[in-house]
């Protein structure tokens with residue numbers, strides 16, 4: 432319970448305090464946010480948001496509002512001291528003094544569990560990878576650990592059916608979970624899934640954070656929003672990891688950055704403080720090192 436409370440303070444109260452005012456020496460962060468999206472998700476365009484496009488006189492107050500609402504400022508960082516180079520590319524995540532040791536030297540598969548109570552009991556910190564079937568959970572794990580087949584992937588949804596623990600550097604876990612929202616799974620199997628996975632989230636004291644994967648190549652899905660809201664209601668710390676950001680839409684459909692913005696807007700309706708989010712691609716490696724750095728600062732803070 433103590434650990435869960437620590438995590439909560441990390442997730443929710445470490446964000447900018449409502450009273451902080453915009454420091455004149457730092458640059459407006461909504462600009463770096465705009466550029467992060469345009470430079471990483473839209474590599475073929477030179478379109479950037481520039482200060483000159485900001486309505487005169489409103490940039491400081493707009494930026495202050497943006498910082499307070501949208502940036503994830505970790506423990507140990509004074510919001511007033513945040514500068515643009517402290518924000519990870521393609522994310523809203525500020526890097527602080529707890530970041531470090533993000534290199535993965537070794538990874539080993541430990542076990543598959545059918546129930547939360549069968550999971551490893553050694554209390555090492557762990558990150559759970561959650562998301563819709565086929566969103567790219569197993570692929571992300573393979574990309575993070577730089578091994579092709581550590582976690583089994585498939586074009587068919589529903590490949591991962593158990594809770595799979597991978598031990599990294601003999602010190603922390605990445606956990607591959609079954610996907611939700613796979614329509615072809617029978618109603619009873621879906622119910623089982625949700626009770627066993629919910630049991631895992633509610634009882635896992637060593638859970639540092641859930642990485643909630645959201646497919647950036649499709650418009651926001653209700654089931655992802657429901658899942659985020661459920662985690663929020665149950666005060667489980669989460670980071671949104673947008674996947675498949677390499678998939679550039681041509682012709683019909685929206686680009687990943689547009690889908691991500693739409694998703695953020697819907698999330699903002701239910702979350703007074705925006706959780707951390709980051710753009711990734713398991714194909715190009717986009718966001719890999721940045722996500723590992725973010726995980727290191729969460730883990731190192733949790734370890735204190």
Ligand SMILES: Nc1nc2c(ncn2[C@@H]2O[C@H](COP(=O)(O)OP(=O)(O)OP(=O)(O)O)[C@@H](O)[C@H]2O)c(=O)[nH]1
Pocket residue numbers: 562563564565566567568569570571583584585586587588589590591592608609610611674675676677678711712713714715
């Ligand atoms: N273009 C692209 N395709 C991806 C990416 N990540 C995953 N995929 C593809 O998406 C499909 C599903 O990937 P998985 O990693 O098996 O998805 P999962 O979330 O583990 O699926 P379940 O275990 O069934 O819940 C595979 O065909 C992957 O190659 C990505 O970043 N970009």
Ligand SMILES: [Mg+2]
Pocket residue numbers: 568569570583584590591607
């Ligand atoms: Mg899988």
